[in-house]
Amino acid sequence: MTMRIPVLLLVGCLCSVEWVQAQEKKSSKDLPPIPEIKLDRKEPVVYQKDIEPIFAEKCMYCHSGNVIEGKYDMSTYAGVMKGGKRGAVIIAGKSSESILYHFSSRQKKPIMPPKSEDPLTPEELALLKLWIDQGAKPPTGVREKAKIVLNFPPALVKPVRAVAVSPDKSIVATGRGNQIHLFDAKTGNFLKSLVDPNLKHPDGKPAAAAHMSLVESLEYAPDGKTLISGSFQEAILWDPATGAIRKRIDGFADRVVAIAFSDDSQRFVTGGGAPTEDGEIKIFKIDGTPEFEVKSGHSDTVFGVRFSPDGKMLATCGADKFVKVWSVPDAKLIKSFEGHTHHVMDVGWKADGKFLASAGADNAIKVWDFEKGEQARTINGHSKQVTRLMFVGKTPMFITASGDQQLKMWNVDNGGNVRNFGGSKDYLYAVSVSTDGSLVVSGGEEGITRLYNGTSGAIIKEMVPPADGKPEVKPDAKPEAKPMPKK
Known part of the structure; x- marks a missing residue:
């Protein structure tokens, strides 16, 4: 049993x-x-x-x-x-x-x-x-879930787990620790922080944070009018212009580690769930109203979610090592892809809907032929788990972040390494890119958000909020740029 x-x-x-x-x-x-x-x-x-x-x-x-x-x-x-x-x-x-x-x-x-x-x-x-x-004996019998007691993270715990570039390329949003900061995407200068005014420390003092727990996911709607952040058992819809909270959605079983919008900005999907339990896949209307849920879609935490370009399908992946595709909105399983040997951390669609790419904790990137329902190729370009993956607009390019401190761009059609983005000195958790590929953003364990020129690979700025009390971080030497291949 x-x-x-x-x-x-x-x-x-x-x-x-x-x-x-x-x-x-x-x-x-x-x-x-x-x-x-x-x-x-x-x-x-x-x-x-x-x-x-x-x-x-x-x-x-x-x-x-x-x-x-x-x-x-x-x-x-x-x-x-x-x-x-x-x-x-x-x-x-x-x-x-x-x-x-x-x-x-x-x-x-x-x-x-x-x-x-x-x-x-x-x-x-x-x-x-x-x-x-006594023998390190395993658990026996069935027990009820223990009551969860959530506290604010320690002051030194400030990893950047989530980043997002606004559709108009004007703002970079970054989830650092339990805070959300906005930066000017052209200069990298700090603009403001998004704060939940109801969050308070046990002594009653304002927490000056967006969530009580860490920000695990962050995504702009394609129309730029909504920013959503995911944390432990909750997601918040923000007005990015005013910084006001539009709606808080709770009732999640565990962390909300993935968020994605449909291209028409009419709905969004969240992925998460407690480890070793059924993964959670929930779809909402743009105002936060629940629309439907994929029940028992994965047997473990769901780490990646992404709507197909036409919005008629949903790709998901998780700790059960599967990539799956579902119909929208009836949530019927269309296809399942198996090949990763460890958690599948993220998934994305090529703009024409013919191929998917997935990022694995087995250090591998896999490309899947959707029509044939089979694996097209494996890209072995990282030495540690590939944590996030994002396609570049309508191009065949996608970018991956990895625990090996590497941020890389690939061509899904041939598996070629197009460009690398340097400067990271610790584990990377997050990546985002503008639709035209001109801006690339990464985040990781260092607590630094790096803004890159997506065409040259050069660092524009390394960003931390002024409230952190640290001096501005100077960029490292510019990495060697590779020319963008002809489309």
């Missing part, structure tokens, strides 16, 4: 090994190991009752969903036991040989969670140790 284990989205994380090591080099004083205590406990440690809540609060922020640092997915028991790029981190029955225990107890580096976050308490550490020593 297969058990599905729910995930709590709470603040606090096991950050990437690289980030943690960099932070630890900033301080010459090491933190002492967490004191070991012995629990006066006779009953066995139960995974879903005692251990999973610890992982949810202290680890899953960076080790579940569309962020799987160190290739270590902790959203399921199977993932916890499988380990990541270091191999297995838990040796059942032997906590003294389990590196997860060493890192969590601060006995070895990199310590996890990092110095800036709350560590495991001695009691939590003792439970983890006892569970491992």
Whole structure:
């Protein structure tokens, strides 16, 4: 019997090994190991009752969903036991040989969670140790979902998970941490932030943020009149001109990690869902009124959604490794594409509707022939998971962002690498491009939004909001530009 284990989205994380090591080099004083205590406990440690809540609060922020640092997915028991790029981190029955225990107890580096976050308490550490020593047993039986307690993210957690270029190329919107900032697309200068006035800290002070949790997705309507942001269990429709909230949509099971509009700006679709549970695909009218839902479309989180150019179909992809195409608006499955060996993180249509491209956590980009219902080619151009993908207007070009810090442009017709966009120094999560391809924007773990000249590949500006208190970031050397191929 297969058990599905729910995930709590709470603040606090096991950050990437690289980030943690960099932070630890900033301080010459090491933190002492967490004191070991012995629990006066006779009953066995139960995974879903005692251990999973610890992982949810202290680890899953960076080790579940569309962020799987160190290739270590902790959203399921199977993932916890499988380990990541270091191999297995838990040796059942032997906590003294389990590196997860060493890192969590601060006995070895990199310590996890990092110095800036709350560590495991001695009691939590003792439970983890006892569970491992008792054989690291799997969950048993069926339990109810635990109540979700959501807090504001720590001040240092400011990844750029979502970016969007306005249709008229005047504005760049960026979701940084739980905030949304608008920049001038020509100069890169900061314009304003979008703020939910009802958000307040526990002490009653205004939060000056767009969402309580991280901004996971961001998209302009093709007519430029609406901007939608997705976060944990909610999406907000904004008036981009005034910054006012038009409507808040709640009732989502988990994070809203993908948003897409139909070309006529009459409807939009959201993708998400809790890891290891049925993915969510919901379609709304432009005013936020629910229109229809694709029930049980994917057996895991949906990471990518995109309407076909004619608006009559919807392509989706998810953690179940499938790309699927549905009819609109009756939500009937038309075709299913299988070939990725890990989560499928994003999907897009070529303008003529003949081909789709998908981005995978298996580091691969796959091109699918829609009419034939088969794979046309695989593009192996990244060394880490491909996190986002976006086609360039009516051209056969599309751009990908990856955890390998690379932003690249490709030709879907032949799989050729057209151009690269340099300057990133950490994991990339987001990409957006103007319909004419003249502006390209990226965002990632650095918390910096980079604005590029889409034709030359040169950096126009690296953008952070002035409220961050950091000096303006100067662009790196301009990367070598490649000529745009003839169409």
